[in-house]
Amino acid sequence: MTAAPADPAPSDEPPVVLRLADCSKTYPGSPPVHALRSADLTVRAGDYLTVVGPSGSGKSTLLNLLGLLDRPTAGTFTLAGVDVAGLPERERTALRGRRIGFVFQEFHLLPYRTARENVALAQLYVTGRAADRDRAATDALERVGLGHRLHALPTTLSGGERQRVAIARALVNEPDLLLCDEPTGNLDSATATTVMDLLGRLNAAGVTLVVITHDPAVAARARRRVTILDGRILAPDEHPGATAAGHPALGKAGAP
Template identity: 70%
Template sequence: MTDTPVIRFDGVGLTYPGPPPVTALRDCRMTVERGEFVAVVGPSGSGKSTFLNLAGLLDRPTTGTYELDGIDVRSLSETERTALRGRRLGFVFQAFHLLPYRTALENVALAQLYSRVSAADRRKAAAEALRRVGLGHRMHALPTTLSGGERQRVAIARALVNRPSLLLCDEPTGSLDTSTAGTVMDLLAELNSAGLTIVVITHDLHVAGRADRILAIRDGRLSADRPSGQAASAPQEPHAHAG
């Protein structure tokens, strides 16, 4: 398992039925190896969200093959896909999606509600995840009393609690100021250094520059694959040719 890519797309595409049909992603071929930190960049409408939905098992490709941890997901039922998503994937979104009337600990523990884990073990795992993101002292706080950065850390803890193979982050700093965004990216880099595979979807090249590798999507096509060091000073989305 350790040598198996976490993500392998082989000719993956998605066309939404019409009329007229709309092709959102075309012939995407890429891999994300275990332990990588990859950023996916592109302008609005480029296909980034479609990439996220496919990688996150929220949509099914209409062409090609997608393997998650070596598992070909094409033939899986919706129940099997849901179970695989719960075991192998963690999601972090721009809007946090925390329940305002639940404490940080309860929000994180809810991610294990449908697993075969006792309530006591859920709380223990949630507490461990919150400590991992530096919020051991805020476990019993409500989201309304937390800063934006703290709320995003709770969301990251919730994504980590099931020990996923892959963390998928959709504009994780989009609701944060520059300083707080840097702190959140520091946390993601720390988690990656500990071995977690991370894919960040972003339009922000400063965020992308924290990754090891950048994939650019434009007009539904994967159009670049470059070391992130080339992105930090780029004035716009990269236009390198696909490899």
Template identity: 60%
Template sequence: MTRDRSQGTPVLRLEKVVKEYEGTPPLRILHGIDLTVTEGELVAVVGPSGSGKSTLLALIGTLDRPTSGRIHLEGHDLAAMSERQVAALRARRIGFVFQQFFLLPGLTTVENVATGLLYTGESARRRRERAVRALHDVGLEHRLGHRPNQLSGGEKQRVAIARALVGRPGLLLADEPTGSLDTASGRGVVDLLRRLNEEGTTVVVITHDRDLAASFPRQVVIQDGWLTFDERSGDSAPAAGSRAHGGLV
């Protein structure tokens, strides 16, 4: 039976978030975004190229600041924090997975995953132990000593996911995680994200793949910088206060 996670503790909350870049006139990328993601949700943010998805990801991931509006991460108001405090919060509480794997070619699989713990102050032995456990969790315990050039695309993405999760973040952000994979490998990565979510990880996937998004329990549609649709399975509705462009078609 699917659990209703829509009423859980907020992990992420955006309030009237606007992002502009300087110019004459200024270029507005995001228009007053309101979005709340609660603990244990699996959310797809979907939209075409140029819709504002990447900008939204940068704001959610604390890699950039909004022009106006507020962003709260696990109850922390980011606007009230220094850059150093935000960076520390990001390192502890957000895991990133990208379309490109960004694995270091000279390191083994377990060494690549252990890099996700470099700023924790833990000993090298402890980092390795946690990296081994994370690789076991993603089904790669038999690839500990392999280097990236000895792995398939799907295996490389699993290593990247293990690296993102090794620090036990509260939020996993995946940016087009299947974009550079073949169909079978992509399906395996999606299945892994689903399993990790079932085990309690909050996951937000940024994608242009509407079929993938439609298979998730919640879909958020971004179009021309507007949040136009926010749908949970069995509870379809346009986003409040948004410009209506329609849902997943």
């Protein structure tokens, strides 16, 4: 009698949030522009990854692919176990709204809406109940230390506060991935440190972060860093000594 095959040993690694496999992006033209070349990248739950590279290296193209704002020309891309490259646009939009939170260099806040209203707008496609949206927005703003600024207009907030509202908006739908594009680009150095401290604490609490940056100080906070050059993702640079928040002194930082 043949023994039944043993079950595979359980993996200690966290589940995969996204995976690029041999992904390329070519823009048509004469000559065509090969913006991303045979890219391989895996991000797991709880990861803190930074992507660095010079201007024109392909960072923006990679951001657009990871955020489901564009499609690869070749290769496969899975997000939360779903092969998204060939999905219809409506399904991609719904998946993006549920699974990905965006934080940009520009805050993209509506100036005539309060902080809570700006955050609640991200829930329009999640729930039709205004009370539920307000409750979720309030919770998200409290999470980033702005529970006392619910009714403030963006014009009355500092740059750091506006970026924290943007982070709350990105978090309100509890996404699998927080995708940050130069999140400190419009901030002075002290405010940038405060925002990065906040992102570090969110990561320590389990939020998966991918941060695209040109700033070495921002990149150094991550546990893992990849460099993109001429459209190619180079081998990852591991930082085993970094804390979950990406900075050894982060636990001493006060609330932003």
